[in-house]
Amino acid sequence: MSNEISFFKSIKFKLALWYSTLLFIFSIGFVFILNIIAIKYIENQPGNPQLGGVFRRGSIIREITETERILLHEARMEDLENFRELSFYSIIPIVLLSFVGGYVIADRNLSPLEKLNREMRMRNAGDLSSSIEFKDRGDEISELMNSFNSMSERIHRTFESQKEFVENVSHEIKTPLAIIQANLDSALEDKKISRDELEDILNESKKSVKSMNQLTEDLLLLSVLQHDIAKEMINLKDILNSCVKDAKKIANGFEILVDNNGKDVMVSGNEMLLGRAISNILENAVKYSGGKMVTVKVESRDGKEAVISIADDGVGIPKEKRKKIFERFYRLDKGRSKKEGGRGLGLAITSEIIKDHGGSIKVVDSEKGAKFEIRLTKA
Numbered sequence: 202m203s204n205e206i207s208f209f210k211s212i213k214f215k216l217a218l219w220y221s222t223l224l225f226i227f228s229i230g231f232v233f234i235l236n237i238i239a240i241k242y243i244e245n246q247p248g249n250p251q252l253g254g255v256f257r258r259g260s261i262i263r264e265i266t267e268t269e270r271i272l273l274h275e276a277r278m279e280d281l282e283n284f285r286e287l288s289f290y291s292i293i294p295i296v297l298l299s300f301v302g303g304y305v306i307a308d309r310n311l312s313p314l315e316k317l318n319r320e321m322r323m324r325n326a327g328d329l330s331s332s333i334e335f336k337d338r339g340d341e342i343s344e345l346m347n348s349f350n351s352m353s354e355r356i357h358r359t360f361e362s363q364k365e366f367v368e369n370v371s372h373e374i375k376t377p378l379a380i381i382q383a384n385l386d387s388a389l390e391d392k393k394i395s396r397d398e399l400e401d402i403l404n405e406s407k408k409s410v411k412s413m414n415q416l417t418e419d420l421l422l423l424s425v426l427q428h429d430i431a432k433e434m435i436n437l438k439d440i441l442n443s444c445v446k447d448a449k450k451i452a453n454g455f456e457i458l459v460d461n462n463g464k465d466v467m468v469s470g471n472e473m474l475l476g477r478a479i480s481n482i483l484e485n486a487v488k489y490s491g492g493k494m495v496t497v498k499v500e501s502r503d504g505k506e507a508v509i510s511i512a513d514d515g516v517g518i519p520k521e522k523r524k525k526i527f528e529r530f531y532r533l534d535k536g537r538s539k540k541e542g543g544r545g546l547g548l549a550i551t552s553e554i555i556k557d558h559g560g561s562i563k564v565v566d567s568e569k570g571a572k573f574e575i576r577l578t579k580a
């Protein structure tokens with residue numbers, strides 16, 4: 202495929218040809234009409250045999266001789282012929298000039314497209330971050346350039362987050378794999394290894410395999426969440442109660458209260474996924490808040506929205522980190538998270554589940570601790 206567009210195939214040439222062809226057709230039509238008007242005019246002037254030999258101009262009216270009449274008519278016909286020739290010949294330079302002018306205008310206006318084309322050929326995934334410089338004239342081409350720039354930025358961000366994702370996953374797998382490798386090596390090298398030592402090694406390796414299994418499950422769930430999920434009519438009150446029951450099993454003295462007015466709050470959703478989303482927040486409160494209690498509430502607002510709030514009385518989440526905690530692999534208190542077996546995927550999964558249900562989740566201001574608020578559309 203050739204890189205250069207041939208002159209005759211270029212839009213600039215085609216546009217210029219169109220301008221000049223149209224101008225040629227209009228000019229011919231214009232000259233033709235002018236000629237008809239001129240003939241009509243001459244026919245109404247003295248010298249026309251049909252008008253007789255009378256000369257009229259303002260108040261001057263006099264008979265003209267036959268010779269004057271013939272001379273006048275001949276002179277006018279000659280003028281008409283000259284006018285006809287002049288007008289036809291002047292069309293040629295006008296059309297040529299319009300072609301050149303049209304070409305220059307098209308070239309000037311289409312130059313950002315050529316720049317865009319050059320950049321698109323030259324760029325690869327690595328240099329999509331910088332946008333193409335151009336003069337924004339507010340026209341269709343400027344709009345196209347703006348769209349291209351914002352599209353490259355979006356692709357760049359996707360590439361970056363994919364790269365980061367692969368780095369994070371590799372990092373998460375590296376540690377349990379290294380543990381298994383070290384355990385296997387020591388078991389193989391130590392010929393006099395006791396039964397108890399072997400059991401310890403195997404148990405530690407089992408923990409690492411479990412951690413990798415959990416990671417794989419979380420990643421699979423995240424990828425499923427990007428597709429359509431099955432939904433049915435569900436009662437949020439029932440889901441909350443069941444999540445609270447499960448969370449109490451790991452609560453260890455941590456109190457979990459349900460502030461419920463007993464009313465049903467129906468939404469269209471996936472029971473298992475919404476349960477997982479709520480459980481993640483409840484378990485986090487138990488694991489990370491450092492408080493004593495978490496209160497869960499579901500209510501209906503304005504008849505349209507279902508609002509679930511989960512508030513603990515712990516250390517809370519700093520304002521500047523309230524968005525970050527929903528990113529994949531983000532841990533606020535790294536030491537504590539790792540100790541609890543967290544990989545920073547819990548809230549990312551929760552946020553994806555809520556988004557898949559057309560809702561929103563955020564950490565809102567509260568007097569003490571962290572308060573999560575989930576908003577869903579009521580069924």
Ligand code: ADP
Pocket residue numbers: 481485486489490513515516517518526531532533534535538542543544545546547548549571
């Ligand atoms: P993980 O999957 O590792 O448990 P999450 O994505 O669920 O991580 O949470 C991200 C981070 O947010 C955690 O590392 C934790 O430090 C912080 N966090 C979550 N919930 C709370 C809370 N209720 N109080 C304080 N910190 C919290």
